[in-house]
Amino acid sequence: MLKKFHNVGFEAVEVVARRPFGLGELARYPLFSKEFLDFLRGVVPEPRHGELVYSIVVTARKPGERTTA
Amino acid sequence: MSYFSEAEARSIIRDTYGQVHSDGVAVAEALYSTEELDRLPRGAVTLALGVGHPVRHAALEPGETVLDLGCGAGIDTLLAAQAVGPQGKAIGLDMTPAMLERAREHGAQIGLGNVELREGLMEELPLPDASVDVIISNGVLNLSTRKSRALAEMARVLRPGGRVSIADLVITEALPEEILKSPAALAG
Numbered sequence: 409m410l411k412k413f414h415n416v417g418f419e420a421v422e423v424v425a426r427r428p429f430g431l432g433e434l435a436r437y438p439l440f441s442k443e444f445l446d447f448l449r450g451v452v453p454e455p456r457h458g459e460l461v462y463s464i465v466v467t468a469r470k471p472g473e474r475t476t477a
Numbered sequence: 478m479s480y481f482s483e484a485e486a487r488s489i490i491r492d493t494y495g496q497v498h499s500d501g502v503a504v505a506e507a508l509y510s511t512e513e514l515d516r517l518p519r520g521a522v523t524l525a526l527g528v529g530h531p532v533r534h535a536a537l538e539p540g541e542t543v544l545d546l547g548c549g550a551g552i553d554t555l556l557a558a559q560a561v562g563p564q565g566k567a568i569g570l571d572m573t574p575a576m577l578e579r580a581r582e583h584g585a586q587i588g589l590g591n592v593e594l595r596e597g598l599m600e601e602l603p604l605p606d607a608s609v610d611v612i613i614s615n616g617v618l619n620l621s622t623r624k625s626r627a628l629a630e631m632a633r634v635l636r637p638g639g640r641v642s643i644a645d646l647v648i649t650e651a652l653p654e655e656i657l658k659s660p661a662a663l664a665g
Contacts, residue, residue: 409624409647416629418641424534429646436507437526438499444661451653461646463528467535472637 410466418468428459480658483622487572487598489660490620494549495575499523505552517555521583524550527615529644532556536640540564541610544634546599546627547571547617551580551592557613558584558592568609569594570602599627604634612641619645 413421431448434440452460481489505514505525514522532553537543537560545554548569558567569592571577577594584592597603599614600623612631621627631641656662 409645412625412628413641415625416632418628418632424642425529425644429528433507436501436503438497438501439493439526440661444659447659448656451655456650460652461648463644464647465529465531465534465642465644467640467642469641470632470635470637470639474636474638 409464413466413468417471419471421466421468423464424467425463425465427463429461429463430456430458431460432458433463434460481622481660486620486622491573493661494526494573497524497526509552509556513556516559516587517552518583518586520579520586521550521552521555524579525552526550527553527644528646529615531613531615531642531644532560535560535611535613535642537561537565537611542608543567543611543613544602544604544609545569546612546614546631547620548580548594549573549576549615551583551594553613553615554580554592554594555584555587555589557611558589561591563591566591566593568592568604570597570599572596572598600630602630602634606633607636607639609634610636610639612639613643614641615644616646618643619647 410421435445500523502522505522508530526549539562541561543557548554548571551569554567554569569580577596581594
């Protein structure tokens with residue numbers, strides 16, 4: 409993902425926050441049904457239930473002198 | 478690699494987000510401070526569907542123009558509008574009309590006059606070149622089947638020296654194929 413930022417010309421690309429995102433976090437979201445969460449529990453190995461993916465925040469800057477509106 | 482075409486992905490995402498309902502605050506309470514949530518409408522709080530807090534890392538200044546990509550029901554757009562003040566502006570962009578309508582209601586409920594909402598795609602931003610100071614986004618870039626195109630569009634609409642603060646989910650280890658093929662996983 410960071411490489412894609414560089415590829416389109418951003419600079420100072422940095423991950424400023426990062427935390428694991430597991431089934432417990434997903435269960436907070438109304439986007440996911442109980443059936444889907446059960447499906448995930450079934451197909452994901454148990455050691456990964458707490459960190460299925462990672463939530464990150466990336467900051468970056470477009471090159472050039474800052475101008476005002 | 479995506480198992481869905483661009484059209485399929487958009488259809489799944491529009492349907493999922495257009496129909497979502499929530500009375501809970503678990504997502505919002507995990508991401509935002511009590512002080513922040515106290516100055517937002519209840520509907521924006523219960524429909525917080527992001528995965529991080531991009532506004533916290535955006536270093537917004539009064540008078541800036543901020544674009545929130547995939548604004549949903551508006552929680553980050555409203556926080557950004559409050560941060561940049563009446564001399565600034567927060568533009569919320571979303572491809573789901575139902576979400577934009579909710580964001581519009583939420584902005585009106587707290588009387589923010591510096592919020593502008595637009596329907597559009599992150600891969601084809603309906604904004605002029607070099608027209609915004611900061612772009613934020615929360616759990617949205619991963620929904621795009623053309624992420625590099627979306628990033629190029631961000632670079633186009635940012636002014637020189639402009640910033641992005643993007644919260645998203647990333648995979649550090651391959652997920653089972655059954656998950657990657659699941660429409661429910663795509664929409665989340």
